[in-house]
Amino acid sequence: MMKSTSKPAILGGERLKAEPWPNWPYMTDGDIEELVQVLKSGNWCRICYGEDSDESKIVQFERSFARMQDARYAVSCSNGTAALEIALRAAGIKPGDEVIVPAFTFIASASAVLQIGGLPVFADIEEDTFCIDPDSVEQLINPNTRGIVVVHMGGRPANMDRIMEIARKHRLIVIEDCAQANLAEWRGQKVGSIGDAGTFSFQNSKNISSGEGGAVTTNSEEIADMSYSLHHIGRKKGDRFYTHHYASWNYRLTEIQAAILLSQMSRAEEQNAIRQENGRYLYELLSGIEGIRLPRQDDRITNNGYHLYLFNIDEERFGINRDLLLEALYAEGVPLFGGYGPLYKNPLFTEKNFGVNGYIEGKTVDYQSAYCPNVEKVSKTGMGFYQSTLLGTREDMETLAESIIRIRNHAHELKSRGNS
Ligand SMILES: Cc1ncc(COP(=O)(O)O)c(C=O)c1O
Numbered sequence: 001m002m003k004s005t006s007k008p009a010i011l012g013g014e015r016l017k018a019e020p021w022p023n024w025p026y027m028t029d030g031d032i033e034e035l036v037q038v039l040k041s042g043n044w045c046r047i048c049y050g051e052d053s054d055e056s057k058i059v060q061f062e063r064s065f066a067r068m069q070d071a072r073y074a075v076s077c078s079n080g081t082a083a084l085e086i087a088l089r090a091a092g093i094k095p096g097d098e099v100i101v102p103a104f105t106f107i108a109s110a111s112a113v114l115q116i117g118g119l120p121v122f123a124d125i126e127e128d129t130f131c132i133d134p135d136s137v138e139q140l141i142n143p144n145t146r147g148i149v150v151v152h153m154g155g156r157p158a159n160m161d162r163i164m165e166i167a168r169k170h171r172l173i174v175i176e177d178c179a180q181a182n183l184a185e186w187r188g189q190k191v192g193s194i195g196d197a198g199t200f201s202f203q204n205s206k207n208i209s210s211g212e213g214g215a216v217t218t219n220s221e222e223i224a225d226m227s228y229s230l231h232h233i234g235r236k237k238g239d240r241f242y243t244h245h246y247a248s249w250n251y252r253l254t255e256i257q258a259a260i261l262l263s264q265m266s267r268a269e270e271q272n273a274i275r276q277e278n279g280r281y282l283y284e285l286l287s288g289i290e291g292i293r294l295p296r297q298d299d300r301i302t303n304n305g306y307h308l309y310l311f312n313i314d315e316e317r318f319g320i321n322r323d324l325l326l327e328a329l330y331a332e333g334v335p336l337f338g339g340y341g342p343l344y345k346n347p348l349f350t351e352k353n354f355g356v357n358g359y360i361e362g363k364t365v366d367y368q369s370a371y372c373p374n375v376e377k378v379s380k381t382g383m384g385f386y387q388s389t390l391l392g393t394r395e396d397m398e399t400l401a402e403s404i405i406r407i408r409n410h411a412h413e414l415k416s417r418g419n420s
Pocket of ligand 1: 079
């Protein structure tokens with residue numbers, strides 16, 4: 001109690017937590033051992049081994065990762081953006097096809113569609129889940145629509161019941177963007193195994209990381225084989241090495257990255273359990289603070305991947321707006337996610353800087369008039385804590401809540417700071 005009445009750091013008070021918050025990526029001696037093993041072997045890339053060699057770290061990783069995500073197949077690749085391009089193309093999106101994408105996500109969810117010649121069409125999100133709004137998806141469907149990219153934002157699964165129902169009704173391809181959501185589960189089933197394909201990122205900040213990296217998961221042998229080809233300059237499994245069937249890039253992961261991923265993955269469930277526990281406790285602590293709007297609880301979410309712990313700030317009830325709260329929490333030393341802007345406001349879309357892509361004869365989308373009310377709103381009110389912060393202690397969660405409370409208690413002073 002004493003703590004929350006003291007001055008926040010931004011007004012000259014002492015930080016509630018003097019030590020730094022948990023660091024990321026997290027590394028152990030096990031990671032180093034795995035790495036040294038690969039370095040010493042001299043086999044640093046996929047083609048050093050046969051296609052399905054048990055010795056290959058890449059093959060080992062793909063098998064384990066598929067199991068982890070309840071999928072029959074996983075194909076690794078260089079990053080989550082490449083995974084999206086590969087999955088969209090492998091699942092059958094063609095140049096000129098419209099693909100519905102939420103307007104509140106990382107740019108790759110939409111730019112990957114452009115990169116394969118498709119046209120992203122922006123759907124709104126639900127304010128209280130940060131995920132794509134199925135009603136908005138339905139409104140955007142027209143004869144050119146071929147697919148939906150569903151983003152499990154921050155690790156929270158989107159409403160896959162509704163999305164799959166809509167997709168079946170309109171015969172649409174569903175790609176789950178799970179970059180932020182490994183281990184997340186919708187009604188007992190892991191994300192990335194519900195739609196036609198799932199895509200993952202292992203970039204530095206992600207819950208499983210090798211600096212850069214990605215994967216496509218699927219239950220379809222056809223999509224898995226095509227993904228393999230597309231990440232491997234059009235080579236086909238079982239065919240001669242210098243025979244290429246499709247125009248594509250080299251999107252291969254390295255053995256070095258796969259070794260780190262295998263080691264990182266061995267801790268993933270344990271770390272996810274800590275985030276779950278802290279996430280539940282934070283919900284309890286933050287739900288009593290006026291002006292903090294926490295996401296809707298949903299029993300169908302049987303596991304949250306918790307890449308981000310997201311919430312909204314109601315300026316009127318909290319006393320200051322989201323940006324001022326971010327500034328005040330930064331001063332407390334808390335690492336923070338400040339939200340995305342509406343994707344359609346990027347010059348990429350407003351100026352249609354699509355390069356060779358996106359100019360399919362007779363097909364176009366009017367991005368200038370795109371407008372998603374909830375995305376507009378949430379881009380000003382949404383914020384979150386990172387997954388690494390959720391790996392802190394129970395006391396750390398109390399410190400987070402205390403920090404917010406004391407900032408709120410000094411809202412008036414903070415607001416008038418600029419006017420004095
Ligand atoms: C939702 C989402 N999709 C795709 C990506 C792209 O992943 P990568 O950075 O590995 O290309 C990210 C990464 O930040 C992401 O958050």
